[in-house]
Amino acid sequence: MKEKIGVLIFSFLSLSLASHAQETVLISKEQVLSRVQEENTSIKISEEAFNSAKADFRQTNAVFLPNITASHTGISTTNPLMAFGSKLNQEILTASDFDPALLNDPSKTQNFATKIEVQQPLINADGIYQRKAAKTKMEAMSLQTQRTSDYLALEVDKAFMQLQLAYKAVDVLEKALEAANANKTLAENSFKQGYLQRSDVLNVEVRVSEVLAQLQNAKSNVQNVSNYLSFLMNDETYVVYKPSEELVVQSLQFQDANISENRSDIKAMELASQAYKDMSKADKMTFLPRLNAFGSYEMYDDKIFRADASGYVVGAQLSWDIFQGSKRFGKAQKSKAEYEKSKLEYNQYISQSKLELNKAKRMLLDAENKLNITKLALAQSEESLRIRTNRFKEGLEKTSDLLMAETQYAQKQLEYHQTIFEYNYAKAYLEFLTKE
Numbered sequence: 001m002k003e004k005i006g007v008l009i010f011s012f013l014s015l016s017l018a019s020h021a022q023e024t025v026l027i028s029k030e031q032v033l034s035r036v037q038e039e040n041t042s043i044k045i046s047e048e049a050f051n052s053a054k055a056d057f058r059q060t061n062a063v064f065l066p067n068i069t070a071s072h073t074g075i076s077t078t079n080p081l082m083a084f085g086s087k088l089n090q091e092i093l094t095a096s097d098f099d100p101a102l103l104n105d106p107s108k109t110q111n112f113a114t115k116i117e118v119q120q121p122l123i124n125a126d127g128i129y130q131r132k133a134a135k136t137k138m139e140a141m142s143l144q145t146q147r148t149s150d151y152l153a154l155e156v157d158k159a160f161m162q163l164q165l166a167y168k169a170v171d172v173l174e175k176a177l178e179a180a181n182a183n184k185t186l187a188e189n190s191f192k193q194g195y196l197q198r199s200d201v202l203n204v205e206v207r208v209s210e211v212l213a214q215l216q217n218a219k220s221n222v223q224n225v226s227n228y229l230s231f232l233m234n235d236e237t238y239v240v241y242k243p244s245e246e247l248v249v250q251s252l253q254f255q256d257a258n259i260s261e262n263r264s265d266i267k268a269m270e271l272a273s274q275a276y277k278d279m280s281k282a283d284k285m286t287f288l289p290r291l292n293a294f295g296s297y298e299m300y301d302d303k304i305f306r307a308d309a310s311g312y313v314v315g316a317q318l319s320w321d322i323f324q325g326s327k328r329f330g331k332a333q334k335s336k337a338e339y340e341k342s343k344l345e346y347n348q349y350i351s352q353s354k355l356e357l358n359k360a361k362r363m364l365l366d367a368e369n370k371l372n373i374t375k376l377a378l379a380q381s382e383e384s385l386r387i388r389t390n391r392f393k394e395g396l397e398k399t400s401d402l403l404m405a406e407t408q409y410a411q412k413q414l415e416y417h418q419t420i421f422e423y424n425y426a427k428a429y430l431e432f433l434t435k436e
Contacts, residue, residue, distance in 0.1 A: 029160045032229060036156055039234040043152065046145040053134070053141040060131035067119040074112045076302060080104060086410035089300040091309040094353065114299040114307060122316070123291040130283035136275040143268035150264065152232065154432045161421050164247035168221040168417045173215040176410040180208045183406070184393070187399060200399040207403050211410075226277040247417060249371070250424045257434035259353045259401050264436075269349050273342040280335040286328050289320035360430045367423040374416040381405070381412040 037043065077083055083106035087093050090111065096102065121127065187204045190196040226241040261267070295314040299307030321328075388405040391397035 010067040016352075024240045024242050026244050027229075027241045029156065032156050032160055032233065033153060033178040035233040036152055036243070037149065040152055040232060041234055042143070042148055044143075046148040050138070050141040050145050053138040055175040057131070057134040057138045060127070060134045063121055063124055063127035063131050066121075069117045070115070071117075072112070072114045072305070074110070076108060076110050078106060078108055080106055082111075083107075083109040086300070086302075089113070089298070089309060089311070090302060091300075092302075110302045112301050112304050112306070114305075115296055116298075117296040118294065120294055120295075121290075122433055125285035125288050126282045129278045133278035133282065136271050136278060140268040140275065143271065147263075147268065148431060150435060154428055156229075156232060157428045158425055159225060159232065160243060161239060161247060161424055163222070163225045163229065164243045164245070165417055165421045166218060166225050167243065168247055168416055169218040170215065170222060170342055171419070172410060172413045173211060173218050176406065177208070177211045179406060180204070180211050183392075183402065184208055193393055194245035196399065203399055203403060207406070243262055247420055247424075249420055250427055257357075257430070259350070259357050260434065260436045261350070261433075262436045263353075266350065266353065267340070269346045273346050276335070276339040276342040280332070280339045283328070283335045285333040286321070286332075286382040291316065291318050293317075329432070357430075357433050360426065360433055364423070364426040364430055367419065367426045371416075371419045371423050374412065374419045378412040378416045381409040385409040 075082070075086070077086070080103060084093075084097070084103065086109050087097060087204045184201075184204045184207075187196055187201050191198065191201045223240055227238050229241055230236070230238045259266070261270070293314075293316045295312065297310065297312045299310045385405045385408075388397050388402050392399070392402045
């Protein structure tokens with residue numbers, strides 16, 4: 001009795017888990033797009049890459065803004081020079097402090113100094129070009145983020161159509177299974193009446209098994225595509241989605257569009273090349289001198305956090321690194337080579353994009369021709385199946401011919417809907433390539 005109860009509980013749990021695993025959620029393409037734009041990990045990664053580039057640009061504000069530091073230092077010393085200097089800074093020197101004995105062997109002296117320093121860049125030509133390069137890089141990353149969003153929109157369109165196609169395949173194969181089972185029943189009755197041989201019945205049973213296997217594969221494909229949509233939406237529930245719209249032929253106004261150099265990814269490549277150009281100029285500017293202003297205000301006392309004496313220093317410095325062991329020459333050559341490389345990569349990317357566009361145009365035309373052919377073939381196979389089914393019911397058609405017609409009709413249905421997918425995707429891909 002306990003064993004039976006255990007089996008019942010196990011069966012109940014298995015059915016519960018199976019029903020939970022098969023949970024189906026109705027969803028539209030607009031809902032998928034919205035969730036992908038909000039939650040997709042690739043978009044978040046590209047946004048953080050832009051934030052990183054933005055932070056790099058903000059660091060270059062140091063080319064114009066001052067560097068300000070504050071410090072408070074305390075010392076206790078018997079060093080002759082430091083002891084004398086500390087008293088001098090504290091403005092407490094007396095005539096007795098010039099006694100050679102005290103100068104050579106001073107007593108312990110304490111000094112507390114509060115110092116505020118300001119360094120202001122005036123002319124740093126290399127820093128200006130580095131700032132320009134950082135800003136250009138930031139703009140390029142912004143365009144890359146936009147292109148990532150466009151690509152994911154295309155990927156959503158593709159995956160959603162794949163889901164529609166998968167459900168259409170399930171629908172076709174379920175109807176094919178119903179027809180196969182009906183033919184199986186008819187064949188078994190004919191066999192009992194002596195109109196068919198056992199081999200004919202076995203052929204029908206084999207057909208039923210084949211359709212069952214295809215149907216199971218189609219249902220697995222529904223789950224696979226649903227999981228991919230969950231991945232795009234960064235949703236770890238991995239439910240089975242069902243599209244709210246069916247797969248239909250999308251209307252198309254075909255125009256001889258061309259690749260635009262203002263397309264976000266192409267513009268990003270151009271800006272990246274410009275950034276390399278600015279970095280190359282920045283490395284050349286390191287050969288020029290730099291001019292910086294500086295100033296400090298200092299407060300001294302022999303007691304902590306007091307300031308009985310104070311003074312300031314203001315000045316400017318012109319510095320010139322004349323030779324750094326040919327390090328700057330090598331760096332300038334490297335940045336120039338990287339700039340030349342970026343120009344070649346940009347031209348290559350333009351050529352590849354044009355090649356891909358021409359390929360996409362041909363793919364769309366081929367899909368359109370194939371769509372017309374498969375639509376006609378589907379109508380012909382449907383009529384052929386209708387005729388052979390009627391003749392088989394009257395005992396005028398061979399079982400093998402009926403099975404062939406049935407198989408062909410199912411295949412033509414799947415081919416037709418696959419062609420609709422290819423046609424719609426070719427259209428979406430062409431729009432993606434020509435989008436500005």
